[in-house]
Amino acid sequence: MKRCAILSMDSLADFEAYDHLLEEPLAELGWQMQMVSWRDDQVDWDDFHAVIVRSPWDYQDDADKFIAVLEKIEQSTAHLENSLVVMKWNIDKRYLKELEAKHVNIVPTLWREHFDGSEIPAFFEHFGVEQIVIKPRISANADNTFWLKKASYQDSLVALTEAFASRNFMIQPFMASVIEEGEFSLFYFDGNYSHAILKTPKKDDFRVQEEHGGRLAAIEPEPELMRQANLSLAAISDMPLYARVDFVRSGDSFALMEAELIEPSLYFNMDNNSATRFAQAFVAKMQRLSI
Template sequence: MKKVAYLTMRDAGDFVTDFHLSVEPMAALGWQVQTVDWRSAPDWNAFDAVYICTPWDYPEHLQQFLQVLADIDASRALLVNELALVRWTLEKTYLRDVAALGSDIVPSCWYERIESADIAECFARFDTDKLVIKPTVGANAKDTFVLSRPVADDRRQALLRIFAGRAFFVQPFIESIQTTGEYSLFFFNGEYSHAIQKIPRAGDFRVQEEHGAAIRAVAPPLALRAAAATLFARIQPLPTYGRGDWVRGADGRYLLMELELIEPSLYLRTDSGAATRFARAFNERFEVFAGKRTAG
């Protein structure tokens, strides 16, 4: 059988995972799955492929994580998704590229240093009394805050401490996130697979289930599905797996919040065919890779 390493983290803690649902359909296609702590330094040449599964603590060890992925990429194993996609979406500045491709994103102000950031100007630019501030490298809403105008001095001092030496960006708070929440659409090899709706608990804005959000399977609105398909068709190289997160703006447009191409939770448990579609896409991508390697 072919061997694939699923990159995980040493201790998943309270994170909810369901990647195990793909093990059986992967086995049906001739794959032996082995979970591997991404910091354990095995011989990557012992694997045919490596899937960036749930290494969700990587933002705290960014350079080490990138080196591990580079080592995998230099081995005989196929890294899924490709390293080029990882590097592109590692920082949220990729959203500017997405906008340049013609897709709608949540408007954003970008900053390299908190000391020089003019938060008050963002309130005026977006004509809003509520903003969201986020690091450009991060996951699971860590160090993401809602700011109300005017920003209190103690909150300003906390931001100076939290974002010291870190790039970040600021967006208007999208009110619909507290009612209709966020839509996540999943694509495998450019083909739509399934979708979910994530609604934060009352009084919160975070849509991760670890923060109490409700998760449910949905048939996405046709306009949203069309916008998502257009975006994924434009991404190069083609992701084997990917998730896009959208919210609905005040004008009715669906705005991309985030594009997850590194280690997204795929919510396989929300659709009975999702795990099989993932395995099929993974195997198809490997067959293309193996064919090129043989031809070379």
């Protein structure tokens, strides 16, 4: 039986994770999976045929070290998924700017290298809105994401200054449809659509993650949402084994919030056959690569 490492973190006790649902379908296809923390320096990656990055949800705290671990895996005999090239490209949210240049409809975004609190009024003015969101270009789990209102943003200046003292960041108009309707996530395995969900935040919040009280519902995506998701995936130059594309309704269409290609939750719990589809896609790719 071939061995596959599922790259995770030291403890998932504070998170909702569903990677364990891969164990049975992988085993049925001749692969034994083992959960491994990306912070474990004692791991010999040569012991595995493949490494799948799944839930290292603290990598943003030490992104350089995380990339170094991925590079070490890449240099071993193990095959890395998603590819190092894809993950290096995806780790900084400026990838959205590249997708926009390929005619992908993204949420309007400003990009900044250094934080200056005096610029905040201009951000509201630029988008012509009363509410904006500021977040790091390298982030996960909505960490250091700020929902600011024009009338009260000054209350957050100290926290903003601290959060972005040494981080590049991005600014977007707050998309009210996140609260009114939710955020749509569509999942693709080796380029093929698998399933979709709608994530809605709890009352008086905008974060849709389960850890922040978000609610999940399985959905069938409407044609325009599927069209935008397919366009977004097609704009990614190196087809990933797994991809989650997150959208919010914008007028008569949908705008891409994120293309998650490093460690997205794939919500295997929301579709009974999704873990099997993932395992089949993974094994088929390994067979194509003669691994």
